[in-house]
Amino acid sequence: MAEEEELFDLIIPPGVPRSVIRDIIGKYDVELVERSERMYFANMDGDTRDLLAFRGRRDVIEKVEKEMFDLIREFIGEE
Structure with missing residues (x-):
C-alpha cells in the first residue's frame, strides 16, 4: 500500500473467528491494526x-x- 493513498479502517466485530481474519488477510491487501473505540x-x-x-x-x-x-454467516451456518 502506498503511503500517499487514503486508507480506511473496517472494525472487526468482537467474536469474529480467527480463521475469518486469517482468510481475509491472506486474500486481500489489508493490514490488521488495533483501534481504541468508545463503546455505548x-x-x-x-x-x-x-x-x-x-x-x-x-x-x-x-x-x-x-x-x-x-x-x-457460513461459519455460523446461515448459508
Missing part, C-alpha cells in the same frame, strides 16, 4: 475498548466487508 451498548457507557480492524484502500475494504460477513 449493553453495560458499556463510553468505555474504551481495543478492537481489531482491517486497514486498506476503500475499494478493497468494501470487498473485505462483504466477504467478512459472508464468511461469518
